Amino acid sequence: MKNTDLLNIAKTYGDPVYVYDSEKIISQFTRLTKAFSGVKKLQLNYAAKALSNITILKLMNSLGSGLDTVSIQEVQLGLLAGFKPEHIIFTPNGVSLEEIEEAAKLGVRINIDNLSILEQFGSRHPNVPVCIRINPHVMAGGNSNISVGHIDSKFGISIHQIPHLLRIVELTKMNINGIHMHTGSDILDIDVFLYASEILFETAKNFKNLDFIDFGSGFKVPYKDGDIETNIEELGKKLSEKFNDFCASYGKELTLAFEPGKFLVSESGYFLAKVNVVKQTTSTVFASIDSGFNHLIRPMLYGSYHGIENISNPEGRERYYSVVGYICETDTFASNRRINEISEGDILSFKNSGAYCFTMASNYNSRFRPPEVLWHKGEAILIRERETFEDIIQHQVDVKNLFSKKEKATV
Numbered sequence: 001m002k003n004t005d006l007l008n009i010a011k012t013y014g015d016p017v018y019v020y021d022s023e024k025i026i027s028q029f030t031r032l033t034k035a036f037s038g039v040k041k042l043q044l045n046y047a048a049k050a051l052s053n054i055t056i057l058k059l060m061n062s063l064g065s066g067l068d069t070v071s072i073q074e075v076q077l078g079l080l081a082g083f084k085p086e087h088i089i090f091t092p093n094g095v096s097l098e099e100i101e102e103a104a105k106l107g108v109r110i111n112i113d114n115l116s117i118l119e120q121f122g123s124r125h126p127n128v129p130v131c132i133r134i135n136p137h138v139m140a141g142g143n144s145n146i147s148v149g150h151i152d153s154k155f156g157i158s159i160h161q162i163p164h165l166l167r168i169v170e171l172t173k174m175n176i177n178g179i180h181m182h183t184g185s186d187i188l189d190i191d192v193f194l195y196a197s198e199i200l201f202e203t204a205k206n207f208k209n210l211d212f213i214d215f216g217s218g219f220k221v222p223y224k225d226g227d228i229e230t231n232i233e234e235l236g237k238k239l240s241e242k243f244n245d246f247c248a249s250y251g252k253e254l255t256l257a258f259e260p261g262k263f264l265v266s267e268s269g270y271f272l273a274k275v276n277v278v279k280q281t282t283s284t285v286f287a288s289i290d291s292g293f294n295h296l297i298r299p300m301l302y303g304s305y306h307g308i309e310n311i312s313n314p315e316g317r318e319r320y321y322s323v324v325g326y327i328c329e330t331d332t333f334a335s336n337r338r339i340n341e342i343s344e345g346d347i348l349s350f351k352n353s354g355a356y357c358f359t360m361a362s363n364y365n366s367r368f369r370p371p372e373v374l375w376h377k378g379e380a381i382l383i384r385e386r387e388t389f390e391d392i393i394q395h396q397v398d399v400k401n402l403f404s405k406k407e408k409a410t411v
């Protein structure tokens with residue numbers, strides 16, 4: 001997308017505003033599909049939690065993607081967006097048996113990640129096929145917030161519990177139709193991922209009626225120049241080979257499934273915010289924007305990097321800035337960042353704002369969540385309106401006459 005297009009969108013819809021470029025989403029989807037063209041049956045299930053606007057879900061559906069969901073509400077959103085139930089997989093962690101039963105009733109595929117629920121669900125619904133989430137105990141990436149395959153992770157059934165798992169399956173006579181893993185958010189080393197996949201293949205041999213093996217996600221996208229990016233093409237080639245070998249020995253053509261979130265939408269997104277104040281202190285220059293972690297929390301939550309460009313002055317002299325928000329907490333987006341000279345009123349564009357940005361937004365400080373705009377075939381389409389004061393108060397119960405007499409402390 002061109003800066004002038006972004007500036008026009010900020011002018012039309014106000015700021016702050018999220019913008020998503022459909023072309024980038026489509027090209028990422030195509031790239032991943034091509035990388036795995038070596039397998040006969042491939043199913044990409046977009047992870048809805050990354051960016052769950054219904055228009056984005058419809059775009060994914062039109063591309064032939066399935067949907068990976070982690071709550072009953074995401075399941076409902078997926079159905080509303082037109083996904084067939086069998087193209088939705090429910091992959092929750094730590095939810096109640098009732099929620100899983102509700103999803104099963106809607107006809108979506110079920111993925112269970114602990115033995116307690118597996119035993120209860122299997123006893124009550126032996127005829128509903130179930131996929132199991134395995135924890136292969138492989139450390140992918142260095143940040144413990146985003147490496148979910150290691151030994152202390154809350155996700156998945158440990159490979160060391162396979163004997164117990166098999167006993168449950170045998171006793172309940174349930175049907176295991178898929179094996180799943182999601183090791184973490186960053187595949188930095190393809191060999192580590194392939195090693196985890198070997199563990200998954202070993203586990204899969206225990207089940208006779210599999211339809212698919214789901215390798216989760218973890219595709220890393222670049223955030224800045226020089227960043228390591230998962231080499232999708234190399235991974236595709238190597239994993240496809242191993243997968244085809246496995247299918248040959250298993251005696252059945254299985255589906256290879258993935259659940260990419262970030263890979264499909266991260267780079268499509270731009271978050272645009274206006275600079276309210278440029279403040280020179282004794283140690284730095286702050287650029288305060290009309291936003292905060294209520295709109296984009298990733299830098300504060302887990303230190304993620306978002307490239308920041310001053311699209312109002314792209315040719316300006318570069319200077320160092322600390323970009324901060326307006327929230328009454330420390331909400332630093334970037335420290336000591338070189339950005340083209342900033343004046344009050346300039347629009348800053350935050351890159352990689354497609355995944356886990358809007359979906360993590362809140363109303364903290366009683367602020368409105370921003371609108372979302374889809375840039376599609378050279379046209380800006382509003383896909384979510386900015387919230388209004390009505391949204392802030394609509395579920396609050398304004399109890400009348402509760403404090404009609406002045407309250408006093410009883411000592």
Ligand SMILES: *Cc1c(COP(=O)(O)O)cnc(C)c1O
Pocket residue numbers: 047049050068070091182184185186216217218219259260261262263355
């Ligand atoms: C969040 C999640 C994903 C998507 O992860 P990305 O890093 O965004 O690709 C996939 N599978 C499961 C089970 C998840 O919870």
